[in-house]
Amino acid sequence: MKIPAKLLPVSLASSMVLASFSALADYPDGPITLVAPYGPGGSSDLAARTMASSIPDYIGGNVLVVNRTGAAGVVGSNFVRNAAPDGKTLLLARYGSHATGPALNPDAPYEWDDFTYLGMLSLDAFVCIVPEDSPYSKLEEWKEGVMANPGKYSYSTSGVGTGNHLVVSLLLDSQGIDPDTANHVPYEGDGEVVSSVVGGHVDFTCVNLSPALGQINSGTVKPLGVTTPERVDDLPNVPSFTELGYDSMEAGIGWSALAGPPEMDEDIIQAWAEALAQLQESESWNASVDRLGAIPSIMSPEETKEFVGSQVTVIQDIVERLQLAD
Template sequence: MNISTKSLPLAVASAMALTSFGALADYPDGPITVVAPYGPGGSSDLAARTMASSIPDYIGGNVLVVNRTGAAGVVGSNFVRNAAPDGETLLLARYGSHATGPALNPDAPYDWDDFTYLGMLSLDAFVCIVPADSPYDNLDEWREGVAASPGKYSYSTSGFGTGNHLVVSLLLDSQGIDPDTANHVPYEGDGEVVSSVVGGHVDFTCVNLSPALGQINSGTVKPLGVTTPERVDDLPEVPSFSELGYDSMEAGVGWSALVGPPDLNGEIVEAWTAALAQLKDSESWNAAVLRLGAIPSVMSPEETKDFVGSQVGVIRDIVERLDLAN
């Protein structure tokens, strides 16, 4: 039964208001765990730790990052999906774990909207790379080589249903190459995915820019293009796929968001909304995100959920068209 404070004596109504304020003021009353659902060193891990190092000034408590890997982000995400809605366990949600994963795997134990959205943190370009000793220096050369030798070339991802799995499929499709003619080699996280290209264990991949940027700058891998509509500031010499004539690659723009279990207390949502609004203006956090090759893009819970929902719709259309579902 809903009771309006207008019908209560002033003292009782004031006590209720103070109790409500106290519940908010007491959060958090201990460490907050943010689960990164992919391996250490990858873009999920880096995004989570960058946020965790800055947010205590605004949320008023320590934030610890824990990696819970497996099943292309499903293990960690489902752990938070089933956690108590007390704000003590949150998730660094990713494009792969919440947009491409449920679209590619209808049997996933959760859907994209089975969580309480707290806010978007950043957007991420994907970059497609080849080893430094690859005979291909640009997209045209790469396309001709891969198309001429079906079954010869391999690519790495963080697993079936991840963002880079979808983006590689988009890349092959955009070049008129059947995605099934390249060999898929899954790893645990983006860090391993990039290392597999550096070491020449696979022939190419598409991965979030943040874990690949250092390797690109050091010359241990060669970039073919980025998925953002325009070139990114950190790689001014690398063309976007759109400027090369492949607009479909814009569906491969990743992101990092903070989410909690379903039915998270509204006061906790308000606390995080206020904290992220302050984080948005933090010069040190913005600089740290930019150093990772990501784009600071703090959004409200409502804006975040609308953004993700719209993207999921586009991705599901792509998955159906390419017959990519597991």
């Protein structure tokens, strides 16, 4: 999957120059728990399991994925934030749990930078979809239908404060549609969000491409557009919102990163930086990420924190402008 040039890490090549000192010789000394803060079958779960199955050869220990769900990713994320900083409990941090969640929910028990960022794993296009039997196949048709029938249509998300909640809000705003025009139906995770559209329980949603790609390819849902500046390789016939004239949708680019509790030992951080640098060269891991519809994009700990911080600043501005916060 091609990554647009404007999304490339600023200095990925230089950041992967490994330090001369060795990481802790006894890390890890047992299994590592990787918390996926959303439900099974969704993009968070799939990203976590893809990384966990590929990384043992590079980190030197098994990684076990545990789904700890609730409150739009907050429960699992807060669990890891409060864990011991020994590298045995880590988090599959997400766009929703760390960028949009704290911005949309002032009562969230953590800030985006209350974690140790170990590295970016991948970037994710969001795709906006409608059911197979929807009368709309193009964005302009959909826009006219929603505007002509206020209160008729509903959309699903993983809950208030999640990434797809923000992206749906961006979609409505980009089309000049009052967010109250459509009815919000929250579900537990991205897998259920996609299923709700497949089953016709809701009329549209915007979701990470990875859990929706199979349904798009099988024709059980129809895509209206993707949030990356350019079309994605897996959906060459689906326009980007930018090419349709709505570049504000680029704020809806998701991601998966590896994070841990605050104040982790620098040697453990270094061990993961080295492991992810090697993972980046793995053809099988890159192919697995591609199959999920995501964009492999390993970044160093420093680059990851800078990337997330920059995105949070943009999202906070959007949330304030659209008055989306609780």
